[in-house]
Amino acid sequence: MSEAATPRVLVAYFSHAGENWVSGGVRYIEVGNTKRLAETIANKLESRGHRVDRYEIKASDPYSVKYEETTKRAEAETDADARPGIVLPVPDASKYDVLFLGYPMWCGKMPRVVMTFLETVKFGAIAVWPFTTHEGGGINQSEREVLKAAPEADVKPGFAMIGSNVEHPGEPLEHWLNAFDAGSREDR
Numbered sequence: 001m002s003e004a005a006t007p008r009v010l011v012a013y014f015s016h017a018g019e020n021w022v023s024g025g026v027r028y029i030e031v032g033n034t035k036r037l038a039e040t041i042a043n044k045l046e047s048r049g050h051r052v053d054r055y056e057i058k059a060s061d062p063y064s065v066k067y068e069e070t071t072k073r074a075e076a077e078t079d080a081d082a083r084p085g086i087v088l089p090v091p092d093a094s095k096y097d098v099l100f101l102g103y104p105m106w107c108g109k110m111p112r113v114v115m116t117f118l119e120t121v122k123f124g125a126i127a128v129w130p131f132t133t134h135e136g137g138g139i140n141q142s143e144r145e146v147l148k149a150a151p152e153a154d155v156k157p158g159f160a161m162i163g164s165n166v167e168h169p170g171e172p173l174e175h176w177l178n179a180f181d182a183g184s185r186e187d188r
């Protein structure tokens with residue numbers, strides 16, 4: 001595979017370390033589930049020969065490590081369809097052909113900071129592969145929201161997994177990455 005023909009991939013994600021909802025109760029986690037899944041995805045893409053950059057989306061006013069506080073803030077931001085500020089600078093969209101976009105499910109949607117990120121970067125006509133970690137709600141059509149913030153994007157079917165399972169993503173993740181690989185070969 002020549003370097004020029006290899007799509008340039010950005011794996012961008014938002015993830016919340018600290019107290020989280022895991023298997024029916026509040027538990028402290030040192031590294032967020034989506035961050036761990038994002039790193040697995042980035043590593044697997046690299047081992048498949050892709051050129052990958054990683055980027056963590058961070059709120060300029062960080063979310064509390066406390067579950068209750070974060071839930072209250074997330075509910076208020078979701079209800080208001082807010083656009084919380086993010087840490088700058090953001091990546092240069094012109095450097096990438098493909099965006100893998102990771103986020104936890106919050107209140108049945110993607111966290112509003114992810115919408116801020118998409119609207120700030122202005123990716124244009126990029127292929128977007130959304131992935132999420134959740135505790136039962138699934139990806140819940142959040143892929144469609146990508147189009148609100150990035151109307152020219154070619155949004156692909158997303159990948160969802162229960163947060164506590166991220167250590168063992170197994171065959172479902174391989175299938176999803178195979179679909180990406182198959183598509184990127186057709187594009188060449």
Ligand SMILES: Cc1cc2nc3c(=O)[nH]c(=O)nc-3n(C[C@H](O)[C@H](O)[C@H](O)COP(=O)(O)O)c2cc1C
Pocket residue numbers: 014015016017019020021022031032033034035067070071072074103104105106107108109133134135136137138162163164
């Ligand atoms: C504020 C908040 C809201 C959440 N809302 C949902 C939800 O609507 N549906 C769901 O399945 N899980 C929900 N969860 C659980 C998270 O999606 C799940 O724990 C995820 O793996 C967290 O990923 P992270 O560690 O990368 O932040 C919520 C968690 C938090 C902190």
